[in-house]
Amino acid sequence: MAALVVRLSCLGKRWVLACIDGGSRHGRGAAIGLTSRRKRGQSSVAQQPLIAVQKSRKGEREWAAVVGLEIHAQISSNSKLFSGSQVHFAAPPNSLVSFFDASLPGTLPVLNRRCVEAAVMTGLALNCRINKKSLFDRKHYFYADLPAGYQITQQRLPIAVNGCLAYSVSVGKKPSQVSTRTVRIKQIQLEQDSGKSLHDEPRSQTLIDLNRAGVGLLEVVLEPDMSCGEEAASAVRELQLILQALGTSQANMAEGQLRVDANISVHHPGEPLGVRTEVKNLNSARFLAKAIDFEIKRQIHELENGRKILNETRSFDDKLGCTMPMRDKEGKQDYRFMPEPNLPPLLLYDTASLPPGADPQQVINIDWIRERLPELPGKTREKLIQQYGMLPEHSFTLLNEVGLLEFFQNVIKETRAEPKKVTSWVLNIFLGFLKQQNLAVNESPVTPSALAELLNLLDRKAISSSAARQVFEELWRSKGKTPSQIVSEKKLELMQDQEALERVCHTVMEGHPQVGVEGRRKAMHFSAC
């Protein structure tokens, strides 16, 4: 999944702001931007306005879209946030549920240390200020998968605030044209997950599985600094990589470990922000961008036709490719927040403020955690660029594809070939084959050792480039054979013997007397290479 390769649809919007002339009316989308850009010969992407602008079909004033995100990431821990039952993806229904999770009377929440550490690590990685004192609250609403009738969250004073996340978007047709954006992080808070409901429409009932109820979540609230689906998807992808690098969440959207809700509104630049809608339960990166872009277009369409936008909650129907209002949302929800009476404030320390003689198990030292933060994706990319001289966009692709970086590093370890050659082979040929057959890196029939061996042969000039490609194709098709075996089987070795080569060329030329001097010269040149 190379999310950063998404280019066209959002581009156009950005460029219109740079070339507002009322001249080109191509409707929304890529067509405007690229055409205008070509007309004006603009190649620099230096001044990028933060808001994207859409030109309307009727040639009215431009629209700007504003997108904010609320991301819920399931904390990677053994047990739940406030109870000792297990956190596990697939298990028999209601088997990972304690009395507290089922909200039986007489049970009390007990905070999981690992979840607090995960929140602090994530806050530090996202440049947040960690609140040394944070508080827990109850958020009340009724739903069958929330047995207590409230969710314990951190509304008043969350654990981390005011951070930022840097991500990259494509701003041109060429892969090298990427621009770094940042989105501000409003806050990160710890909260409980709810159970799972399975709707059984025919029998008019809902089946409830509480295995997920009480699992620790990190809610990361991103300020509305984004302006289209592509930016949102890139920001989410970068957050995913950071969470995975930290180990705080596996952030797998398909398994529901990362869920995104988007708040979207449109307005004319210079005017106040419009009414926003919330699009919930976006469970895949692909649908995230689609849903946001659809909702932006829908809102513009509604407003241009004189209708109003309702402050409502919508969900994305991926089959129809559109957002629809959700049932069950009666007007604005009143959550009746109140402090969680069973939990004292959460106090965190740093080296300076650590109480002497404190039980290490009972205190959390922010400095200690900061010193042990794993390497973040941004740093990894920097190192790749410096160490192997690769282009920035290559470093992005390497990190974006699951398992590709490890594959690349394993090949580098076992080969004498130049890093640039390895980069090119891994990103172009290897990745190309994977994408063609829709395989993940760990499903590849070619191992890093095999590719390393092949590149060694190429490096030694034992085979030519084109022969190497043939060998690669054969490696892909038939498991178990080594490159050397394939080379000898198919007789792809380059002839090293100069004299033998000359003899071959002479034979060829004699066989084709009609070939002129030019032809002979070329033949001799070929043999010398």
Place this chain on the structure above:
Amino acid sequence: MWARAVKLGLRSWVGWRRGFTSKADPQRSGRVTAEVIEHLERLALVDFGSQEAVARLEKAIAFADRLRAVDTDGVEPMESVLEDRCLYLRSDNVVEGNCAEELLQNAHRVVEEYFVAPPGNISLPKQDEQEPFSHI
């Protein structure tokens, strides 16, 4: 005046126990309006049921309002009565769970180890949609 009283009598309550709402009297402060009662009933799924209950609520609010007499200038608000306690941190070990059978015994209906609930949230009927009732 009498017609108004009749109109008041026709307003109805949510829930199967019938009651009487007291319309907000703008002259007397501290009265809880019918709209607020309805809102509270939806949010908390409680049933005020009778004028007596509403009166009790109003008295409780008046009682709590006496706090306003205290001068709190320059005093930090207390966030929790537990503020001087230590929040205990539990190690991340699995020590509970695996009691599906026990938990499901609590359920009214069960389908293959799932709890059964009605579909979605059932909307409470709006006050106007109720049949009119006389007060108890």
